[in-house]
Amino acid sequence: FPAQVGRLREHGAGLVTSAATATDLALFHREAREAGLRPRLITCSRWLTYPHTHTTPAPDVHGELADARVATLVYWSPGHPYRSSLDGTTCAELAHAYRQDTGAGWLQPLCLAHALVETAHHALTVAADPTDRASVAQTLAGTTLDTVAGTLDWTRAPAPNIALLPLVGGQWQHGPGGPRLAVVGNTALPDVPLTGELTPAR
Template identity: 30%
Template sequence: MKKETEGGTVHRMRFAGRRATLRGLVALGAATVGAQSIRPASAAARPLKIGYVSPRTGPLAPFAETDGFMLQRVRAAIANGISVAGNVHPVLIIEKDSQSNPNRAAEVTASLIKDDKVDLIVSACTADTVNPVSDQCELSRIPCITTNCPWQPYYFGRGGSPAKGFEYTYHFCWGLEDLIAVYTAIWDSTGAATNRTVGALWPNDAEGNAFSDKAFGFPPALAANGYKLVDLGRFQPGANDFSAQIRAFKAAKVEIVTGVLPPAAFATFWSQAAQQGFKPKIVTFAKALLFPSAVAGLGPRGVGLSTEVAWSPAYPYRSRLTGETSAQFADAYEAATGRQWVQPLGATLSLFEVALDVLRRTTVLTPQGIVASIRATDYASAVGPVKWTGSPVKNVTKTPLVGAQWTAGNRHPLDLQIVSATLAKDIGVQKRLAILT
């Protein structure tokens, strides 16, 4: 073999080496990390890591059924990175499944912080998810933004104090006062069609305890608005016999039933109500009636049930991340998945809209710097304005909420039509509430 010299052969080797290095950098820029392609803009622009915790499996999985589509759209929108303080950074979204278990939610959050070393954590879908995630972030001093859980179970369920608040954890969503206002507006819209006697099903969990709170929950508000409440007290989550409540409701001539139950528990109650001849005129439930699949499973008796709406294709807001209106985003989801739109589609999109806006405005990429950017947020999201101003309490800002009823549909077997929008004048009413028959 010919021995290399310091002449032309070495020069060619160095040139070939530089070409190999360039090819390696190009290959690195096109590499996929966790299903997301990232393109480094410069050697100094490190990847920004966002951890995302949601219940992809388990009883709460319907809240996260849109995650795959939504994350695909978000990743496409930021495929070329985002500009932060003059540098373009690739963004890596690391997903974790809470399995609908609060303990698991805390564990995967700790892993995101310790092992993945994320810059920011986001989470959604009920207090069983967002509370343990937020607690772990507050303990570890990592910025966290959450949504899709009424703010009282999030805040007071974590031992929050309005005088003190939290340092690293922030939440945007409507509150119980909004839910109560929406529900009573739904019921009031029928005029004298009911006797204003309300039967309640509130379990012994974070949401049930908040809804039934005698200071800020439904009981004082219903009394103040002239409603009579029939409530047998808290029952354990997972209960499958509502005979005692149904007997009490029938004895008190209850014509309106409300509560907060998982879909399976509500289906059990509604079936037992039919078996025992209990026929209320209005049924308005949180959680159980949010999803078309759950309501469709009730058969013909699902038509006419009512619930709250935190996002729908009828919302007048546009995503500044994807550029789509609410209706366009819902249409894109249905075309891509073959499934009907669901409310969390807008909530989780807005979560990433806000998170990316926060990172774009951050001047110093430290936990404290990111928190400062969160506090300064003033963003028009897919679910409405998001701006932390210390109201209603520190670390919480509210988004619009309206009331809706399930009707027989044209495009889908069931449609969720807005029947009350007293708290959001820019969101139009689609129909009047119909009494159950």
């Protein structure tokens, strides 16, 4: 990435945002570091859900990206203040159960999978005729439901059949067990506790 690195240095860029793969982002970070370009913050849209250790086995990539301290958006964490509409399971309990059952750490899509079941249960329970597609679709279009992913409201979204989730700021930070997604900014959702401080790339 010599051309990109040179242009960013020329303009004194302090923030880099991308949709790169883990391998490409690690290569960019190494070339930037070697050229003396040290952006204070790097964000990557591909890292909304999974740590880089899930996408590549290469240890040199892991080391480079641990140094880059990539930031991202967070739509769910064990600290979010929500409960399942099915059985009252909290976010922390869901994350703990997932770890107990799989031995793996929590991932953001866990809440969406659970909320999908909650939404299906609600629609099939409330629909005038749960065997009729139009009836179920009509029920979903008018649904507002508190789930383990938060309040899903299909009646107020900017487009039909969409429910929005509030976002907080996160950063992949290196820890003893590998990358950890820390919540570092909660302005839009103060009830979500911070679990780390935003730290610039080294």
